[in-house]
Amino acid sequence: MKVDRMFKDDPTLAGRYLADQMSEAEREEFETALLQDPEVAQELEATARLKVGMEKLQQSGELEKLVRARPLFERPAFLAAAASIGVLAIGLVLVQWQNASVPSGLASSASELFDASGRVLVVGTTAAMQRVRSDAYDAEIELPLERQALRLRLRPGSPGKADEYSVSLARINDDGSTAPVAVLKDLRQAEDGFISVYADSALLRPGRYQLAVSGEGSEAPVYGETFVIRVRPHASGSAAPE
Amino acid sequence: MHRPNITLVAPMARLNPVPRSEPVPESKTTERSQDDRNLRPATGVSKAAIEALIRDNYAGLRLLIARRTGDPDVAADLLGEAICIAWEKWQAGKIARPEQIAGYIFQVALNLLRNHRRTVAGRPGARADSSQLDAIADETATTDGWMERQMAARVKRIIASMSTPRDRQVLTRFYLQEEDKESICRDLNLDAAQFDKVLHRARGRLKELLSAQGLKKSDFLSVLVML
Numbered sequence: 001m002k003v004d005r006m007f008k009d010d011p012t013l014a015g016r017y018l019a020d021q022m023s024e025a026e027r028e029e030f031e032t033a034l035l036q037d038p039e040v041a042q043e044l045e046a047t048a049r050l051k052v053g054m055e056k057l058q059q060s061g062e063l064e065k066l067v068r069a070r071p072l073f074e075r076p077a078f079l080a081a082a083a084s085i086g087v088l089a090i091g092l093v094l095v096q097w098q099n100a101s102v103p104s105g106l107a108s109s110a111s112e113l114f115d116a117s118g119r120v121l122v123v124g125t126t127a128a129m130q131r132v133r134s135d136a137y138d139a140e141i142e143l144p145l146e147r148q149a150l151r152l153r154l155r156p157g158s159p160g161k162a163d164e165y166s167v168s169l170a171r172i173n174d175d176g177s178t179a180p181v182a183v184l185k186d187l188r189q190a191e192d193g194f195i196s197v198y199a200d201s202a203l204l205r206p207g208r209y210q211l212a213v214s215g216e217g218s219e220a221p222v223y224g225e226t227f228v229i230r231v232r233p234h235a236s237g238s239a240a241p242e
Numbered sequence: 243m244h245r246p247n248i249t250l251v252a253p254m255a256r257l258n259p260v261p262r263s264e265p266v267p268e269s270k271t272t273e274r275s276q277d278d279r280n281l282r283p284a285t286g287v288s289k290a291a292i293e294a295l296i297r298d299n300y301a302g303l304r305l306l307i308a309r310r311t312g313d314p315d316v317a318a319d320l321l322g323e324a325i326c327i328a329w330e331k332w333q334a335g336k337i338a339r340p341e342q343i344a345g346y347i348f349q350v351a352l353n354l355l356r357n358h359r360r361t362v363a364g365r366p367g368a369r370a371d372s373s374q375l376d377a378i379a380d381e382t383a384t385t386d387g388w389m390e391r392q393m394a395a396r397v398k399r400i401i402a403s404m405s406t407p408r409d410r411q412v413l414t415r416f417y418l419q420e421e422d423k424e425s426i427c428r429d430l431n432l433d434a435a436q437f438d439k440v441l442h443r444a445r446g447r448l449k450e451l452l453s454a455q456g457l458k459k460s461d462f463l464s465v466l467v468m469l
Contacts, residue, residue: 011445035342045302
């Protein structure tokens with residue numbers, strides 16, 4: 001049996017083998033696979049490290065706190081921030097309602113973004129978000145001279161696949177706080193695993209932005225990914241006209 | 243090949259099994275036959291290469307055995323014995339391909355550990371108490387302590403990435419407390435599919451642990467080339 005299939009069918013195998021919880025017959029079958037395929041040994045090694053790491057966390061007293069930690073969206077500070085954002089969002093909606101020329105921000109299709117005269121924006125830069133494990137930016141975007149729809153491609157970082165995803169764009173202020181810019185919901189992954197969204201370049205100004213993707217699975221929320229983007233002014237130094 | 247800067251821990255270097263005051267019953271994998279003496283002619287695989295493979299890439303196995311035995315020296319002896327047996331089997335042509343050696347060592351080491359625990363269970367005075375087990379990381383070489391901290395840091399990220407306290411409980415109760423799936427499901431009101439989903443999610447992140455110290459898929463292939 002293919003190893004991946006074997007662990008997919010029963011993800012408890014490695015844990016039970018290391019805990020000596022298998023019957024004689026089951027252990028023999030598992031050990032046959034262990035001798036045949038090096039990936040089984042790797043799975044056991046990873047599981048052994050998981051167990052050692054957990055024991056170390058328990059020993060240091062960190063584990064209990066970690067297990068009981070409430071998700072971010074249930075914490076009082078987050079709820080307070082969410083309430084503030086809600087008030088801000090209502091304000092933004094009112095402002096948008098009063099001024100139809102204010103760009104809608106993010107869209108799932110370029111055809112949903114228009115300029116002041118009602119023409120569909122031309123698709124400009126395509127930026128693929130590549131999560132980097134360092135201080136570098138996950139993507140850099142140069143603002144175009146003309147107002148355009150910027151295509152942003154991102155891949156959710158979770159191993160599980162969600163049914164639908166949300167993408168939010170926020171500007172990162174100098175003090176590290178974030179200011180929401182736009183949110184887009186009900187997005188689906190393409191076959192290549194990427195999600196594409198389009199941002200109106202008129203919404204952006206030089207600086208740092210945070211692009212977060214999160215998903216909702218059929219049974220539970222799916223862990224998402226956050227990308228940090230640097231938006232640079234156009235090389236000519238001119239601002240994009242409205 | 244990616245080679246982390248790890249210093250050899252002294253007990254690991256002692257590869258020959260030490261005599262024990264009481265015989266440890268051999269598992270079927272440790273039984274040696276007359277055929278074992280007909281060693282495979284020069285194969286290019288040295289025992290040192292096998293030791294290096296285990297030392298550099300299977301730290302989880304070694305540290306887990308150390309914690310289970312409650313004595314780093316006993317753990318090093320068990321692992322050393324497993325390496326010796328594997329090497330002899332390889333020399334005797336009983337292991338067909340070099341990539342099977344790691345799996346074989348896992349199997350033998352865990353069988354030896356099982357036998358060791360049975361022996362210790364029969365001698366309550368020889369059993370390590372929980373305070374001894376907790377102190378192992380501090381007593382072993384600094385390198386081991388450092389590796390355990392690295393593993394703990396990555397495990398912390400894996401646990402933190404689980405979306406609910408319930409999912410985190412599933413992981414700790416299954417992998418740490420070694421409770422069975424049925425009782426965890428019953429207590430947390432989960433069905434089997436939900437339980438499996440939590441484990442699948444964690445498994446997806448286990449690769450981080452392999453790259454934490456040594457083993458990556460590409461490295462493993464390099465190790466085989468070395469062998």
